[in-house]
Amino acid sequence: MSYIVKSKIRELAKELDVSISSEADEVISDAVKDIITKAAKRAEANGRKTVKARDI
Secondary structure, three states: OOOHHHHHHHHHHHOOOOOOOHHHHHHHHHHHHHHHHHHHHHHOOOOOOOOOHOOO
């Protein structure tokens, strides 16, 4: 399952004048999943169900 919008990643890459491989898409998606998972655990540890910027 992908956690990113590939067209938006491509849009940013184009602005930066680079290309993104499909392999990089997968790694970026995995990184997003890890960030959200860690933030959710931190929020839960602090008695909240809402992830806030400070959890990231």
